[in-house]
């Protein structure tokens with residue numbers, strides 16, 4: 001099997017690393033890290049035609065789409081019309097991520113537990129509604145905003161300012177529609193379910209760390225680290241997620257004429273009583289969660305992804321993907337991230353990488369002299385693997401410390417909730 005992974009970040013490096021165990025990999029455009037397990041093809045993810053041409057020229061059987069932007073732009077529809085299997089949802093089904101307004105209305109129709117909300121296209125109506133809403137509350141740009149379009153507001157005044165900024169274009173067209181919703185208490189967990197629209201297999205649960213600084217302080221980012229598995233997301237909780245969230249959502253998408261294939265990412269808030277509430281859906285693997293979930297999967301994903309994308313019969317006997325051990329990833333970000341990341345610093349990577357670690361590349365580039373340099377906000381993901389989260393964290397920290405570049409920013413407390421729980425029990 002020959003597979004093209006579309007994208008060039010840490011998630012796509014993790015996909016290449018995982019799928020190359022059983023397939024020949026290509027990555028478009030990839031990054032200096034994906035070269036270890038794939039052949040990089042210098043293509044834009046938005047150039048669907050060039051991707052089709054390269055797949056034909058290289059006799060590639062399957063495309064696996066990493067990021068949401070090409071999915072929302074219809075890359076899977078385009079390749080399918082050309083007779084090329086691609087793993088990921090159609091543009092219509094990807095609206096579950098690209099329109100929060102659509103996702104909220106879908107969940108209401110399907111009876112999926114989520115925060116009460118209303119959607120507005122008119123600023124005066126939004127402000128009037130906020131004026132009567134209990135505090136705290138959450139204001140969200142409906143469209144794609146690179147994970148930055150949700151503002152948790154402790155006061156109605158703050159929520160009004162956030163809504164005014166969104167209507168004024170802070171997130172471009174993504175803020176033309178604004179969702180106002182109730183604040184949910186609890187702990188977050190990310191669940192990835194691969195699906196053909198009917199059957200489902202869930203990958204091990206993971207937890208992202210969105211804030212820039214230790215102790216969950218500082219601004220929201222694309223994610224500063226993650227760990228998997230998450231002990232409180234036990235079998236009973238996953239059963240509830242399957243029956244109350246994933247199942248009804250897939251059925252309602254099919255009912256509305258947009259059947260879903262690919263990976264459905266449910267971002268959940270689990271209340272203190274153990275009830276999962278949907279915070280958001282994404283139409284792809286999480287980043288940096290993929291960098292911890294994929295390394296602990298024990299079974300061959302290639303076969304599953306191929307069957308789902310090609311429409312071959314897929315009737316898994318289990319609803320869980322087999323996994324063992326634990327992984328923690330520490331994101332190494334550039335100075336100035338997330339507001340204004342500085343690019344260009346030279347990166348040193350140890351030649352004798354610590355045991356039980358994988359260094360996934362995200363924002364790196366090789367210059368003309370073959371020096372590895374910083375080229376994006378999130379630069380590298382230092383993944384550690386071990387029998388439990390504590391051991392995996394130690395491995396991740398060792399690797400994160402051994403890699404160096406000027407201005408390196410990182411958190412040293414990834415997995416702190418899990419470790420506190422393990423210590424308390």
Ligand code: AMP
Pocket residue numbers: 115138140147148149150152181182183184185188210267269279280
């Ligand atoms: P989203 O872009 O919808 O994933 O939101 C980004 C982050 O904002 C989430 O990961 C949560 O930490 C927080 N958030 C979003 N919606 C809510 C909510 N209704 N209640 C509490 N926190 C929320």
Ligand code: GLY
Pocket residue numbers: 147208222223282285286287288289
């Ligand atoms: N880690 C959050 C996301 O991938 O959207």
